[in-house]
Amino acid sequence: MAVLGCIALILCVLANFDNYAGRVGALDIGVCYGTLGSDLPAPADVVNIYKQHGIAKMRLFNPNPAVLDVLKGSGIGVTIGIANEDLENLATGQAAVETWFNNNIAHYVNDVTINYIAVGNEADRSGGLKNIFTVMPLLNNVVRDKGIKVTTVLSSSVLASSYPPSSGAFTLEAYSTMAGILAFLASTDSPLMINVYPYFAYKSDPGNVRLDYAQFTATETVVQDGEYSYVNLFDAIVDAFIAAMDKAGGANNIRVVVSESGWPSDGSGSITTPELAATYNKNLLNHILKKGGTPRRPGSNIEGFIFAMFNENQKPAGEEQHFGLFYPTMQPVYDVFS
Template sequence: MAMPEQFGARWPPSSCFCIVVLLVLLTDQVLRGAEGMSVGINYGQIADDLPSPRRVSWLLRSMQVSKVKLYDADPYVLSAFLKTDVEFVVGIGNENVSAMVDPAAAQAWIQQHVQPYLPSTRITCITVGNEVFKGNDTALKANLLPAMQSVYQALAALGLQGRVNVTTAHSLDIMGSSYPPSAGAFRPDVVPYMQPILGFLSMARSPFLINCYPYFAYKADPNSVPLEYVLFQPNPGVMDSNTKLNYDNMLYAQIDSVYAAIQALGHTDIDVKISETGWPSRGDPDEAGATPEYAGTYIGNLLQRIEMKQGTPLRPSVPIDVYVFALFNENLKPGPASERNYGLFYPDGRPVYNVGLRGYLPPMDESEGTRKAVPLFALVTIAWITLLLS
């Protein structure tokens, strides 16, 4: 019996052909969905309840996310995104930075963690270390630039120079002053390291990555920091007395203060990108503002600014480049409760709050004794046939 008859009606061949065409077009749209959004997502994995990378691949593409930042170079993740056009930033952890000073070690790392996936997986940037100047490890700080240089030279030796950038991500506490934005300056103890790092970034044409969290400022002094200012809500803004530029949100002020600090050290040719920003949906009793409502407001308004391709007051023609932190709540992260509640989604795929990001996490198929995602094409096919034949 033909399939249409099972649903109580016989469909003519032309209708069946139309169904097939619709299925092909729809599936192609899903598979190419990553071309839609310009926002990036941090995909952290400090948890024991996260879905498989294969399922996460479908989730992110159904959300039309085109950029993903990892804190390592997880082979399971990179393999799950083969031929998807999703752009990746991969990371070398702080524990491995000093080893990368050795050119042979740097080349071996790239040959193992980057080269095998190119060009099928779009790896476009390597971050060497994360928030190195936040800690007190003087050896790590001293080895950061030599490690970056070694990785860069290894990429060149392997013919990957220009295809994969090399940089590092900084915490905002590298700033000694940030108000007004035009007076932004790095901490005096950071400057001796930062000057040559900026020279390297300029030479390599790599971006300056900064992790910015207006939430931290609000949490530290909720009575003095206007909530509207940190949440991108309507407010009079803050005027920079030197430039006369008006800032209606703290994130843009933080970005421009970093630009000012970089310019103070003689560079105007380095782009600043936000490698992390987010807002927790839950926290400890002493963590003011950590609620789903405020998290949704912050992320939702930020996404609107990104889609508007808006720039900062200092660089209005340069759209902000942002990686939201994070994809999932991570239940094994240490520290206060907020650290485990920055996710856009719960591990089961449910959104923590609604900001219009509609994603689909495929269910698990255990019929063959192995836990794997049901192919999205099959699910789309079932849904469309049910719809068209009902």
């Protein structure tokens, strides 16, 4: 009986492992893990939540050693950011970049699945973009034999125009540097990361931006842009970036990764409720996992990250503190993954 009981226990463990492995494969999506909170759980507990819900990818905004230590052997794919304030020093030359890498990343390369290092986050001025353009090839010299891709993260502030999506174009200030950044990404087969927030578009112009269009719940074309039909604002924003990339000479062979997208559950009145946040993020999850692409890139696999894992009480007061899928107690704000 003892032997049979042991075998049954082993089979149960293996079944649970297979179930987890299957869920990781099914939920090929990431969640951003920010740490601007005074009451957040320990990193080991956070990694367990990722595993429990089969979340395959994590985005970190800096190379946090406490988090990277517990990610060892987890199999979770990680994107690590370089803070904007570090770029000026790193742009001084190869030695500075190698020192940064050795101090922050080298220790984890063999044990943590590092997919991307993002040089800067939402830099929209020429100085910041020029530093990014300088640092990217220097960092690539260090990581190109380690299976890590070098990228950067843009917000829609670099777009001079985004409506209709085919009019997407970079600002004059950003255009020339973006052309160089895109050429680098193309030469290294690396993606461009973009932050996509239908919520902010809806909040800024609710008279002209329909809520169902922003929430993926429209059932018919809302925006017709030449040959392209848009049922949701998420695809329209992504395609505005792709149109801008095309005008700068870099759209054809550069993937895009949506590095942030989400909807707050509180902090700005009736447009920020748990119900609206749940609707948006469930639909975002399904939209990414469906791998249907966008009207300009049908059938393409666009990776995506939900923002964010937790409500963070050290962010600016208001909606910024309420983008989390979970409370710091690790209880869900609303259910997304079932």
